[in-house]
Amino acid sequence: MTTRPAHKPLAASVLPVSLAVSVVAGTGLVASGGTAAATETAPRPRTTATAVASAGGALQWGDCPASVKPADGQRCARLSVPLDHVDPTGPRIELAVSRLAAGRPGARRGTLLVIPGGPGSPGLQRLAQKGPALAEETGGAYDLVAFDPRGVGGSAKARCGLAEEDRWMVTLRSWPAADGSTGANADRARRVADACARNGGAMLRSLTTADQVRDMELLRQALGEEKLSAWANSYGTYVAARYAQEHPGRTDRWVLDSSADPDPRRVAYGWLADMAKGADDRFPDFAAWAAHPDREAEGLRLADRPADVRTLVLGLAARLDREPRATAVPGAPLTGAAFRQALQSALYSDAAFPAFARLAGQALDPAAVPVLPPELSGAMPDEAAAVTVGVVCNDVDWPRSVPAYARAVAADRIRHPLTGGMPVNVTPCAFWKGGAVEKPVRLTGNGPSNILMIQNLRDPSTPHSSGLKMREALGPRARMVSVDRGGHGSYLVAAGGTGNACGDRTVTRFLLTGERPATDVLCR
Template sequence: MRTAPLYATIGSLVLSALTVTPASAWDGPPAAETRGTAVAAARAAAAGIDFGACPEEEMLPETLKCGRVTVPLDYAEPDGPQIELTVSRVAATGDAAGRQGALVYNPGGPGSSSITFPLLGEMSEWREVARAYDLVGYAPRGVGDSAPLSCQDPAAFAERPTDAPVHPTAADKEKRIARARAYALGCERNAGDALRHYTSLNNARDLDVLRAALGEPELTFMGASYGTYFGALYATLFPSHVRRMVFDSAVDPDPRRIWYRSNLGQSQALESRWADFRRWVAAHHDVYGLGATPEAVQRGYDEVRAEIAARPAGGTVGTGQFQAAFLDAAYYDDYWAMRATALSEYRRGNPEPLIAQASRDAVTAKGDENERAVYTAVECNDAPWPEDFAVWDRDHTALAAAAPLATWHNAFTNLPCAFWPTPRQRPLDVGTRPGELPPVLILAAERDAVTPYEGALELRRRLPGAVLVTERGAGTHGVGGAGNACVDGHLRRYLLTGRTPERDADCAARPEPNAVSLD
């Protein structure tokens, strides 16, 4: 999964043939971890958080305050090694009588930070919520300054250009297998015994310690994308600690889909969203000149890709960077005009917009490598993965025939999990009993490809009393606070009053982007 934005700023017949032996879900967490979480939460409640200036190197405004929360590396041993999580906060701007506590946000990943989230309180869409709540962000374990995880040298991670074959040859696959093995070994070498403790279950436990450190008897939480998954784990583990929860763009929590099948489903769904982008570009042929049909747009894209495979754009953009840039268009339609312009200009002989949009940034290489390391560790640790590459090869070759855009990209991103050096967990069977959880709100875009809509339906089924708000016909990943007045109205009303719609509700999609170009 990739990060879902809070505001505008990753065929069924084929899938039925894809197989992986599912992990058996376990009935609950070990008692030692449950006791350890209670011990850590009690300590955090007593210690609180000493909020002060944020680190200078972060270059954050003075209105944002930062602090640290101590959590056990291993919840089975709460008196063992400890790590610290970085937390940020902007205090509620309203009067004390109207304050409702802290609202904690996680944007997804795994591997993403919400340290800057509290700054959203200055935006008009969030001012009313910011008057009632302390807005709280944090860097989960492994992320940023929170016991940071690294699996390779950031400079090597930012190596350019890179290749990304749509239909890899046997030689391509052997090369990627070698890279995946080396990457997994790098994670083990750098993290040592700590590597196995980067998990979604520990992210949920950390969230409960954070709740206690904030002085909150119950948690008000909003999670997007992957944040919905460990938010659902939290609701399962600590239902009595939940005050209000918003799940934006929900991961399918079915333990049989975590994470191998989830990535296969995402690759298939991204192909449908890519078709939406090509249809939009074709409808604006007068602006971009890329073809009047989706098929013509695809041919032009393929031709540019072939040229870049032979000669990287500007010496920096290979097919790997090219594909990653255009995958953004399948994630967020805010990218549609930018990417269409870049493709159009390249075909006219001007590669500069494409180079600017697709080149990796050396300045952000350390953070980008850290995010990838945490993503890999969490997904590999969370669940069993096929260890025989023949299974990956069979499943992804079959899927790529119908969904070529992201299938092998996803496969090679996750391939270190086939060679992972630490024990894998069995996913928790997410769910609560009727009446065990307060009403919660689920937000979803009907054509979201990063976390396909079926995941929102499955999460609603597993959390009795949950209400689903759907942005019909829309496909941008992350819908809460993204500018749809209908969706944002439901979100704001729930956070401020705790009221959900009486039944599932629909909102019309926001208008598609305007077509603009360098001309």
Template sequence: MTAHRRLAASASALLALALALAGCTSSGDDDEAASSSSAPASSAAPEAEPIEWDDCSTDIDPIIAGRPGSDRDLSFECGTTSVPVSYDDPDGGTLQLFLVKATLAGQANRIGSLVVNPGGPGQSATDAAIQSALTLPPDVLGRFDIVGVDPRGVGLSTPVECISDEQKDELFAADPRATDAAALEASFGRVDEVAEACAEKYKAALGAFDTVDSARDMDLVRQALGDEQLTYLGYSYGTTLGSTYAELFPENVRALVLDGAVDPDAGQQESAEAQAQGFEAAFENFAQNCTGLISGCPLGPDPRSYVNDVLAQSAATPIPSSRQGETRQATPGLVLNAVRSALYQPTAWPQLAQSLTNARNGDAAGILTLADTYTGRNDDGTYSNVVDANVAVNCADTDEEFTRAQVSGLIADWNAKYPLFGADAALGLYTCSAWDAPRTPLPERDAEGSAPILVIGTQGDPVTPLPGAVDMAEDLVSGVLLTWQGYGHTAYPKTDCVTAAVNAYLIDLTAPQDGLTCPA
């Protein structure tokens, strides 16, 4: 049970800020609002509620101080708005959404809002808006306000919270490669406990955190922002949300950039195996890069064997950390999460090599830092709700189920095929089988009638492998495929070729030639 895309490192700081700014309702209030949706259905279409904005620059500026891009002349506003719990009953209960808007001083010929979503599901889009304001090209910032709205159940938008910090610690520390009968029983039991706790807390309202309704929310937000059509930049799961929006509201699409596309044609098993295969390939790229260093690879000539040695070491005796106040020790599960975390971006590869070296020598501080970045664990031992939201949204979006016997067979098979990441990927297939909540499966998405939609795939993406982008671009009637021959998860704005193509599309609505390939 792992997040599809890791949490940005700054999210915990933003979370604390936003809680203070938003005055969000308690989970008990959320349950009451959600359960009130059982009233008779209404045929009236919901109307967009105004966004209540407050200047929050003085709160955000200290958070971003010293980060690249923090010298930009930016202002920030934080806001809230309400959306129906159920679009079948728009006059019933409501959920509160939390937003952040970033504006660069001196805008000229403003086009409108650029709505961003970083993926997950479960990642904070408000945090992504702040980060995007620091990193997106000035040409884009000069024409758009950057807006992040946490989807329902995510971040501070009526957050779904039903997995305890203790449960998360246990889930992430467990070795997913343990395949004996007792270990499998324990693994399934942990998943069952999570599903039972969430169902007990939210009951049928747990099914409200689905992508289809989040896409409907996004259209109300578009209207509240005053934009005639939506301009959107979505990464990873954000491509699922964006393509669902295009399917529901094709006439409201101005420009959608779908970067790191999740394969719309693949079922859960196919997607899980593709991701396991992708991470194994990414590890090989990391290993080849390390052994090719002029200064020599700190992991020696065979990095895979080195990692296996660290895994065996942590299984025999969990590795302590030198970090002050840290009581955890690195287990195989945490080592694997650290490796997975670093494989998202090549910029983290040196950190991974050093952290593995230190762990081999008895200090797991670097391993725990990487693992915590992936799982959303804060320094004080608490977690963001990224995992809760990830599971709730993923399970609301599918009606596929797998038996324990099926999953056990796949764990054994994939553990042999994909020795670092296969077992964990297979175990994840059981998560939604145990989930007790209504489902709203994702629609098929061709978005007929939409303006051109730009789909980006990266050749060396371990999280959303390139075939997913190919499939999405083919499925969308107006899809245009752009491929980057680089490594890591997502492409914009990492390279001049991709950046130029995306900028021209967002600003001038000039889509690149379908099939354009940008070099690494």
């Protein structure tokens, strides 16, 4: 499929939501998926399911699939959208949509869209996990709505047909070889790109931020809302910011939680590279935790001093580079790359610290059998791998020079040893056929001043310094709440957010009253 022409907004009447039916958890650039891919040439046949989007645009709510593990009162529907928004009369696909209705209908003030991260995270599961706490925090004032973006969860899928060995997180993410070489990474990246070009078709090429924004606008129409409020997380903040740029009059109260640099020259490629700094910012929190005397009784104290924890972790990673350890998962050794990936994942939340400290202790004990974390214990489904690489490769043209990646890795391994050169290494995007589907846009400060950003100071995935770039781009439209905490995803501590009470109060006040701080603030 060739690069599509620049998209021109189409009138709502040209994009009807027709009667049709359709039926992953991820962080950063990883995901896990579910059902089989939709065909790329025609929508699936209609069924007798009750949860459908009607031709008039209204959504009909029914029971959610058991796989969603829905919260009490959570209902689900299907939304039909064009496979290619440039051709709205062509083939259609279906997206899974879900809602928790406002707990106080008489005080309802609208719909709050819960936008997941990834690319590759499912909205329905996020609503199931976060929705009850969010409803309580906001006093039942909103209908809470989420959808699985195209390619994810219960929505239409794409497939790349990747070999199993290319679908493990530690291989899909380009961790250099033990000696720092990147030749095997380049070979795998080329192989993945070739398979996606051969098997992905129009469905894979439709996995873009731009199309997710267009799908959101059709969802707004189907919900019958003049405006939407939103709480977006991680990659979802870029989706939300793009929507606010393109539909400023359709946004009400807009919360961006854990944002990355939206510079069109750094979209996707820069996000991955920034993870090296994020790990450096965040690791001292883990080091202090793992050196604290309280860990002694738990058997998780790794050293007497935080500085020694860093030395131990880096030394252990280097030892595993030389001598990988067999694990409880046959054929999945604990290598230096796997150990560094386990660390990178653990830095997302303090709640993950014990498991990583336990893994480090097992790796240090010659008699122990290390137990890999779940995300490293098996290959992700092909559909999940497809969306993981598809969005970031479709959104922007990545550098193509393999030797330049090798040089960047060599420098980054010295500058940021905790991440071992992975964030700047070659990926399938360097060999992506056809390049970007559409050129990324530059975000501006034009539009209503109704955006509140929240960002932890020590975020391992979207560093605070990257969030400041989003803040700069949005200019007078936004205010920013910086939270003196570590972890990814700040808001709503009651549902696993890694921020603090001050940050939560500030966001909740904005969602309930529209009140924001007069200037950017720091929550200590």
